[in-house]
Each structure stands twice: as C-alpha cells, then as structure tokens.
Amino acid sequence: MKTEVDNATEISELKSKLDLMHRDIKRMMKNSNKEYLDLMLKNLKKDFLNCITDHVSEDIETSLERGMVDKCQMRDNCKSKFTELLEKNVDLIKQDEVPETQVTGSRGELENLRAEAPFDKCDVCFSEVTDIFEKQLKLMRSLHIYNGPEEKKIDISDISEDSLVREVFEPLSNRQRLQIIKAVAVETKTFTALSQLTGLRGGNLLFHIQKLLDSNMIIQRHERGDYMITEKGYQVLKVISQLGGVLEDAPEPEAVES
Incomplete structure (x- = not known):
C-alpha cells in the first residue's frame, strides 16, 4: 500500500513531467512562429525583388x-x-x-x-x-547584397540616437503597430481589415497608422487605398525577425529555490 510519501513523490514527478511538457510545447510554438515568419519574409523578399x-x-x-x-x-x-x-x-x-x-x-x-x-x-x-x-x-x-570598395563602413558612433528612436523604436513600440506592419508585409490591407485585426476603430486606428506612415514603414497606395509595406519597413522587419531568433535561443532563467 502506498504511503503519503510515495504519493507525494509521484505527484512531484508528475509535476516535473508536466513542466517539461509545457516547456517543450512552448518551445515548439515559438519555433513554429519563427518558421512561419521566415517563410513569410522569404516570399515577401521574392515578390519584392x-x-x-x-x-x-x-x-x-x-x-x-x-x-x-x-x-x-x-x-x-x-x-x-x-x-x-x-x-x-x-x-x-x-x-x-x-x-x-x-x-x-x-x-x-x-x-x-x-x-x-x-x-x-x-x-x-x-x-x-x-x-x-x-x-x-x-x-x-x-539591398545589402553588394559591399563594394567604394562603400564606407558605418561607424556606430555616427548613429543618431534621436533619429533611431524617432524613426524606428518609437513607431514600433506598440503591439497594434507591430500587428499592422506584420500584416501588410504579407499582403496589402484595407483600413477595415486593419481595424478587424487590431480591434481599433476610427481615430484610434488612424493614429497608429499615421505613426507608421510618418516613419515611412508603410505607405498608402492612394487616398482611401490599401496599405503596404515599404523597403524600410521590410528591412526593419527582417531585423526584428533576427532579434526574435536571438531571444528564443536565449536560455530560460532557472527558478531559484527559496
């Protein structure tokens, strides 16, 4: 007959196995998302070229x-x-x-x-x-496919912090704006489609779209037309994809026992 100690041991082992399964599932989902984004970028690059x-x-x-x-x-x-x-x-x-x-x-x-x-x-x-x-x-x-002798190497000290924050970090420091640029990278989107995607309406959605337009991440084909990604937006999205890969590869911090 099992003792309380045996039951506690089995429960502890089951919890450990469940935690391991949870981490495996989480890792699999991350890899799946990355593969999808890589495929999306590959197709986008092909169409763009x-x-x-x-x-x-x-x-x-x-x-x-x-x-x-x-x-x-x-x-x-x-x-x-x-x-x-x-x-x-x-x-x-x-x-x-x-x-x-x-x-x-x-x-x-x-x-x-x-x-x-x-x-x-x-x-x-x-x-x-x-x-x-x-x-x-x-x-x-x-397009960063040719680095001829006439091209000067970028000195990191020449990068303008204000410009980088204003034109890249600030426009993308919002969940809905990231949703928008990812969506228009796959295909052009109407205002209505972006509204359904983000859950934003009217002026609220227009505010976020304007942020991306002002930073030249996306463009509108014509007045009241569809929105599409620009070359700058595409290049920034590539960097974000690479950054996502770095974050996913980083080891998860271990829990500290109290």
Whole structure:
C-alpha cells in the first residue's frame, strides 16, 4: 500500500513531467512562429525583388532609348550590347550576395566596349550606360547584397540616437503597430481589415497608422487605398525577425529555490 510519501513523490514527478511538457510545447510554438515568419519574409523578399528587377529592366530600355545618340548607324548594335551587359546586373540583384569579382568583370566588359568605340559622339552613349551601371550598383548596396570598395563602413558612433528612436523604436513600440506592419508585409490591407485585426476603430486606428506612415514603414497606395509595406519597413522587419531568433535561443532563467 502506498504511503503519503510515495504519493507525494509521484505527484512531484508528475509535476516535473508536466513542466517539461509545457516547456517543450512552448518551445515548439515559438519555433513554429519563427518558421512561419521566415517563410513569410522569404516570399515577401521574392515578390519584392521581382518588382525591383522588373523596374530596373524597364529603366534600362527607357534610359538607353532616351540617352543614346539618335543618328548613328551603330545605335541598334550598341544598344543590344549595352542591354545585354546591364541585364547581367539585373540577374545579380536576385542573389543573396554579389561578389566583387562579378561587378569587376562587368565593369571590365564596359571598359572594353568603350575602348572599341570609333566615334567621339560615343561618349554620350557610354556616359548614359555608366550612369545606369552605377545606379544599379547603388541599388545593390541599398539591398545589402553588394559591399563594394567604394562603400564606407558605418561607424556606430555616427548613429543618431534621436533619429533611431524617432524613426524606428518609437513607431514600433506598440503591439497594434507591430500587428499592422506584420500584416501588410504579407499582403496589402484595407483600413477595415486593419481595424478587424487590431480591434481599433476610427481615430484610434488612424493614429497608429499615421505613426507608421510618418516613419515611412508603410505607405498608402492612394487616398482611401490599401496599405503596404515599404523597403524600410521590410528591412526593419527582417531585423526584428533576427532579434526574435536571438531571444528564443536565449536560455530560460532557472527558478531559484527559496
């Protein structure tokens, strides 16, 4: 027959097992949320880059058509070569990282074409192509996929505390505003949809939306239009995701026995 001591021991063991199960379930839920957010960010990045590359390709055609010399027997041939060269950079934009060797190679191709140019007026066309090329590199830097030698490293002492608090921390220091930016990262949302999501109505919701608009985290397509995330908002959300991973990996503090 079990004694009270035996029963107490079994109860204690059951409590320990329940606590362990609770921690396992909690950890599993955290991992599930992180996997969902990672997948969401991956899909968002893919859609974002597709929009960017489509725009860059259109910019190549428009800029060359506008900037190259009109009356030249070599115009079509040169335009074809320029387009082929610049489209290589468009493909690079889709990569997670752009090696300096690839940029150097493309720059070398451009210099070789310039060396073969037969006319003085070729300077006009090559000036336009160079501008497009450098603009593409600037875009790669802004996407943090290319860190060329011309880019200066950020000195942490140069970071403005006031600007960081005003433009990042303060706009996101609210549960509803985090809900909003996470929601519009997945798809565009109407005011009504955001109201249903946050439980806020009218002026209260508008106050929080305006905070995100003012900080350029989100934009509104047009008056009374849907809300969508900006590049800045996307980059900040990536940092938040990474921070969430750090917090989840941190060991839980052990209870101190009294």
